[in-house]
Amino acid sequence: MHFLAVSLRKDWARAVRDPAQFAISLGIPLVLGVLISVVFGRTPAAPHGLLLVADEDHTIASTRFLDGFRRDPLDKMIALEYVTRDVGRARIERGDASAFLLIPKGLQMAFLTGAPSRLELYTNPAQSILPQMIRETMQITVDAAAYFSRGGTPLIEVEDVAERPSKPARSFASIFLPSMLFMSLLFLASGSAADIWKERTQGTLRRTAASPVSLFSYLSARVIFVILTYVAVSLVGLAAAQGLAGMPVPNLAAAALWMTFVGTVFYLLFLWIMVLPATQRAASVLTNLVIFPLAMLGGCFFPFEWMPGWMVSVGRLTPNGWAITVFKAILDNSASAGELVRSAVALAAFGALAFALILRRARTFAV
């Protein structure tokens, strides 16, 4: 305990003398995030949806039914994508679109002959505004067609395809700022981990190894300092995101705890990467080779909401992608206690493994 106090005092003094690292790691992504959020506003982001269409009629009439979606302003809010019946059903089941419209074969003939026909519209219950807009647009089109027809009135059958609770639309800040916060965590972790090379090159690590202090105690004290740093960074970051950009943080304690936990494990991961190579240059290159793909794929540079589906699937498998997903669940209040405990246990196990690997390499690295 005595060494812990001595080490924390030393690390604090060093951090105070070199505040640039914290300022850069935390400040740049956060300032960027806040500025962009302020520019785009605190209100929910402009809706942007996808209407899947399986046109089995392939006629002028079937094409004209969709004219409304090709005109301003709907063309800027809802994209059309032609698919087959099976693909459309499968994708709307997965929630990959706002709605799926099935135009049956014979629609034009029925319209011309005044025979009844039926359009099938499948909507995504996870979205509230866009499916409703699509439904109303379709209804207006159908009503207009009925007015000009000789009495044959097409019917629209609307079906909700999944029992998912509808979520409120999320603001720009709540989509963008979690990514920025986790980018800060990543860069702060790699910056803190790089200090081990400074300790090595200035000989202090070697001197510590020749003292009665065990490398286990030395590393533990470093990790505890990092934890305290992340507590402060998380609270400041969350307060700034909430206060300046309006990111909702309903459970500040859980969000800060998760950020601290994740940041510490990031630190251990990067520390392990740092002590592996024989030279500082190689360690730096290796870290960059890890950090940038992680940030790109794992939803730190761009939120998952803006990424293509295949990339999201890959990104959620990265450590930071997984951590952001859990973090957003905490912000949405949709994460169960059991889920959080399981996630925390998995993180702790990963962190413990990294710590053991660092400890195994530490003496060779120090000397």
Add this chain to the structure above:
Amino acid sequence: MIEVEHLRKTYGELTAVDDISFTAQPGEIFGLLGPNGAGKTTTISCISGLLAPTAGHIRILGHDVVGEGTAARRVLGVVPQEISLYEDLSATENLNYWGGTQGMRNPVLHKRVNEVLTLTGLADRAREQVKQFSGGMRRRLNFACGIVHQPKVLLLDEPTVGVDPQSRVRLLDLVRAQAESGACVLYTTHYMEEAETLCHRLAIVDRGKIIAVGTLAELRALLAEHDLLRLSGIFKPDAAKAAIAGIDHVEVLQADESLLLLSLPDASRRLPAIFSALAAAGAEVRGTNLTQPSLESLFIKLTGKDLRE
């Protein structure tokens, strides 16, 4: 007390330390003298527990360095060859930290930090960051961090490398003071003058082996008061050796086409005889260097090479 028995350290095929044994007593400054790469730092690293010996035993005040590492390191002070300080901390903060790693607490630590700052002449710069210090000041602080906890055994690995003359004198005085206060000091250097003026006993190390050990007087006795005569010029090695063999009490240490190295008593009075013998053997002497018996001449006699090579 430091006891080193048959210490051996290898890195694959390379043997850095080869069967070294010595004992250093409390109050004694024991020197390890040898050229760069002789194995001095590896020996110190094994004694301080940084490197695990391949074979042999090391005990510090009776504690085995491998088996009782923590206990051994508690009584040990290490002053590494490289400056090992936190450059972004002040002198006081560095001393507080390194004293803290040895388990020291306030108010004892506070008092001792002020003492060593005064001893090393850094009291008036105590609150400045180390990165603003000169090389000599850093060396002194590096030393101060090694003695802040008043260790009973002190390992000094070439502590005066790159130090200005004023700081060197001060550092050597500090080393003497440590020994006078009862500490057992192990001092490595490749400066003969330092070893001669500072150490009570010396081990001369080359290529990982101790080639001579004893007090300065004992080591000089190995030379039997012989001078070292270095002749440069153009020689026929075999003819030169034969010519010198005709002169009494002259030993040829090295002979090649451009250098002849001789060990002989009373060399200055016997130069004419040597020159005429060499001239008769067809040699052309262009330069002469005569050295009185010293550690350098002993090292050259034992290894056939210069200590600074």
